[in-house]
Amino acid sequence: MRFAPVIYGIGGLLLMTQSAQAVESMDWLNKLSISDKVNSQGAFIYESNGHLTSHHIARKVDSNGDVKERLYRLDGTPYEVVRDNNRIVCSTSADDQADVAKTLAPKLKPEQINKGYTIKHLGESRVADNATDVVAFMPKDPYRYAYEMQLSKSTGQMLKSTTFDQKGNALERLQYITYSSLSSSAEELASKADCAPRVEAEEISHVDQATWRASWLPSGFERIRSLKSWQAGGEGRPVQYLLYSDGLSNFSVFVDSDSQTATADSRNQFGPTSVVSKRINPSDKDVLITVVGEIPAGTAERIALSVRPD
Structure with missing residues (x-):
């Protein structure tokens, strides 16, 4: 090679x-x-x-x-x-x-x-x-x-x-x-x-809308988008969506602060795409963090564990 x-x-x-x-x-x-x-x-x-x-x-x-x-x-x-x-x-x-x-x-x-x-x-x-x-x-x-x-x-x-x-x-x-x-x-x-037709999620613009961020990022990665998305399946539950990029690689962070599903932590790799889910408890309430993107699984896991309220 x-x-x-x-x-x-x-x-x-x-x-x-x-x-x-x-x-x-x-x-x-x-x-x-x-x-x-x-x-x-x-x-x-x-x-x-x-x-x-x-x-x-x-x-x-x-x-x-x-x-x-x-x-x-x-x-x-x-x-x-x-x-x-x-x-x-x-x-x-x-x-x-x-x-x-x-x-x-x-x-x-x-x-x-x-x-x-x-x-x-x-x-x-x-x-x-x-x-x-x-x-x-x-x-x-x-x-x-x-x-x-x-x-x-x-x-x-x-x-x-x-x-x-x-x-x-x-x-x-x-x-x-x-x-x-x-x-x-x-x-x-x-x-x-x-x-x-596809309708994009609503941009976060309301002051009362809780926002989140990844407190650790590899050098060069920047947040390029922050959206208020919605849980698939028509449940109508708000899920924040964050998009980061270093210019070549992208990854997304999904923050579900109202998830009641007992989802276990998971870590999967599909070609170059890593999918890592972690439950965190930043304020006495379980929050499901999912990181999906073109980064190594270890990087995705570290990012997921670093997500905090902004």
Whole structure:
């Protein structure tokens, strides 16, 4: 495996001057960060947790920079999701498979990513008949995964990505098999009739609404959203939802302060996704904390135990 020695045998990289590393890192991050403003369409293969699926994606960026995107699965049970400026407009099921598209055009903050990763150009290659640069994102701590990406030389868009655990094992792969930077047509972006509208949860805005936060976070992770969501199943019980990101990895925290279910603590791993549930008692009342995201299970557990009222 090419990437494993890069993660654990980085002695050669340390010979580079810090200034040269900083300049190179910013160059690649800036190139990747503007790729979300590029028109694109194509088909890609996604592999995670032993499952392989194929998808088609169409993206159009208008003159104002607004982005519309449609993702459609090409095999198995039909599935599609339509996004407008990263907001889900409709999808064909309650599955979280919309997350497959999360890494296709990430919204990056170069300074934020530099806090958690060392970035290195590994060479050149080719994906979907497009020349690419191979770039490694090596974690600076054990609290996140490593990534190897191939970026289109012409657009900067990620055309291939592999996620590695702390031992260098591949957890997730995504690779385009066809790719074009041409603008997608209205027909390619139009959803089918069974794409059900999605209404996002209410933003927390009331002063009497209890809020929570993770009191411990790995360096570089920031809270980017806080919502008052609702318990699935129509129970109407408020469940707070927090979203954190380090620019490459995301994780969500769900806080159920009214849960009466005797749920035992749990810890599961599905490919790169960890799902950890912990019961805490910050004020003589059981609160169920669930952390779900692209982080090691140990990191998710430590975050769950750190959640407190804000």
